[in-house]
Amino acid sequence: MKRKYFAYPYIVWMILFIVVPMFFIFYYAFNVDGTWTFRKCWETLTDGQKWRVLLMSVEIAFGTTAICLLLGYPIAYILSNMKKTVAGFISVLFFVPMWMNFVLRTYAWRAILEYALPDMLGFKTTLTGTVGAVLMVLVYDFLPFMVMPLYNTLSKLDKSLLEASRDLGADGKKTFFRVVLPLSVPGIVSGVTMVFVPAITAFTVPALIGNGNYNLYGNEIEQAFKVLAGKGDYSIGSTMSIILLICVLISTAVMNHFDNDKEGGSIL
Amino acid sequence: MKKLGRSLKYVYLGFMLLFLYLPIIYLIVFSFNDFTTGSGRRISYSNLGKWNGCTLANYGTVFSGDAGSSLLLTLEIALVSSVIATVIGTAAAIGINSMRKRPRNVVVNVSQLPMVNPDLVTGITFMMLFAFVNGLLSKIGFQISDFAKLLIAHISFSIPYVIFSVLPRLKQSSDLLYEAALDLGCSPIQALLKAVIPDIMPGISSGFIMALTMSLDDFVVSYFVADRIQPLSVYIYSNTAHGAKGVNPALATIIFIPLVSMLLIVNLRRLAKEREYEIQNKKVKMKK
């Protein structure tokens, strides 16, 4: 028996539950009540309001990703310079909060921002419902996804390269920017992807932390499915999902362009 | 100067960890809060800002209502889906590793889809798929249950994480291992179990943990997929975004403490063992 046969159960699974479901959004985008039509789809595409919402979501996702990278890179870098065993232990500590579902953690943040912090600081109103609060909780939720791939890449760096760089007269700063940073690009790429993609579709955080003030693309899609689908109309939501999918695919393609290791193993 | 730099590093790490654990600590502290006084006849856990005194009452009612069954469901789904995902994913990785370049690239690229696909889209596509299939099946009087729906969805989005943590291990391990085992008279299954699997075990276990984490952390997919039953995350969401009662903070402790202490014990023991090993090594060196 050839070993490649072992992949066959998975391939069947993949076709049934990864490939086939994708066809459904295309089907529902162009099919309203059993007839094929571009009208609904076109209406959605030309709705300026939806594009403005998308733009804002991209801005927020971009901000989240940038802050995550700025906060996460030093963490991963410090960890990668520690003793392996200690670093392994601490990296587990960064991973563990994810075991408590993120909705529960977001809920806790809401309590903190609504009552605890304002009371402590003597504010009269709550801190929820501001763009800062939404950004902070998004960063909070996705920071582990940035730290993990970065740490994995950085800890695999060949330390002799750093020594070589130093021996050749480069100072710490130069070594970092000329050697470490370029070599950690695969980690940055997968970290950025793992933060940007979920951030662009987040709808729980705006709902729980944003007091409903921030209508992001995820909320718009959720709304489209939850409200309009009540009328038997999946078209708008499906079209918006396709737009989103295209955005994500473009951004991953761009990111992969920077990354030569295409196997994707660097995510872990 | 160097010392200052090092302690700065630790301060930064500690600060970040505090940031990550702050809401959890907050929930755990407030799980001992007395919610009965102050707010009328009904207990409202939304009142997470006022400290009314210490009580253990919240732990007595922690599983009342749907919270218990939701937690149970979440744990079941997480465990079963990650075990199945690990089995299918590991087999898939072994198969993919021995494929020729082109089909292999196709499979690898498609497998990446669920990882880059927004949760929201994944959830919606599953919702449509199951509605369609159940529509067909209802004609013969059969239905996919909500549990099965959740299970399938969770397995699907966690398999890729297993595959991509096993693949790199496979690359490091020798191709000849499997052939050698076959030559020595093993059946293919035996060869797999006795020769290949032990070699890639670290990859498998980290894949399993990833799958488990993804399943435990999921909300969006479950939200769209399940109708009749509510995993914990959906329960929490509907009770916080739309519920006046809020969620009993004792739930946080109940979930968090056992899992974390288990993890810490295992990791600390490994740390201690390795330190012992190091000390012994040093002794050996000194003797030399």
Place this chain on the structure above:
Amino acid sequence: MKKILCLVLAFVLLSAFAACKSTVEVDENTFADGDQYETIGGELNVLNWGEYIDPELIELFEAETGVKVNYIEMTSNEEMLIKLRSSDSPYDLCFPSDYIIEQMIREDMLQPLDMSKIPNAKNIDPKMTEITNIFDPGNKYSLPYMWGTVGILYNTTMVDEPVTSWGILWDEKYAGQIYMYDSLRDSIGITLKYLGYEMNTRSEEEVAAARDKLIEQAPLRKGWGTDDLRATMENGKAAMCVIYSGDAFCSMDAVEDLAYAVPDEGSNVWFDNVIIPKTAKNIEAAHAFINFLNDGNIAARNTEYIYYSTPNKAAMERLDTYFTENETYNPPQEVLDRCEIFHDLGDFTDVFTKAWSAIKSAN
């Protein structure tokens, strides 16, 4: 491997822990008319709003009839519609609002109720069925479950003037302390009322005017909320919010500083009725459950738990004056006279949805 085994063990322990459940005892004087319930068995899938029934009543019904009740919570009427429309909808009983019932009747989604199986329907106040008659002619498909008004809940320590107009929601004095209700029909509806229009308007200009009014409100508004507004108000984190009378009553019960008003321009009176969808499987149990809920004692217990107003006359007779003499719980006729009921908007929904998206994106 050991790590994984440990993990699995932790999981199993946790699961065993979570599986424990309490039982509730059944009293002898539970039912008003000494009703006896036959054993029916099977499962009953109930789709209802969160916290919209006393959970002990469910256990009581289960004990009486041997029916296993699966209580599933919904967060909006629209979500419920999706669930009922799905080809594999399992629900036997549901509690949608007035205008949705109108739509469901039009789309032939409902099963006519068999009144011979609901003798307790006689307990329902005819004054109430007169109103529900508007969206469900003859009350053929639905019976009222809970009802109420939409109004303003305000904190008297922060608002010392009487609340008589929706205009106070646009008062700059309260900038950053105003919460609106996160629901399309309610928020646009009260704004239409404020502007002197009908809530069920079919005029695009009027909806646009309401939309602009709500966008204009953005800088003053702290945010949107639904049931969570109760906690916000109880904690004194906002001066006022738009809310349903039942939630307002509940909050006022908890905190003395709160008061509720239905502005003079008029508002919405709403009903949540119980219905049986066409796709229901356990129709026998569904009817038994409706009958059970309309029992005088049971309805009284239920409303005491939920704090929403009951349309059940027999229950009203049993209630404490704390409830019946409260104008939030039991509004006087003149308040009802200036309230309108929502109608299904049909194709006009699109206009509201578009306006809503623009409103929600403004900040």
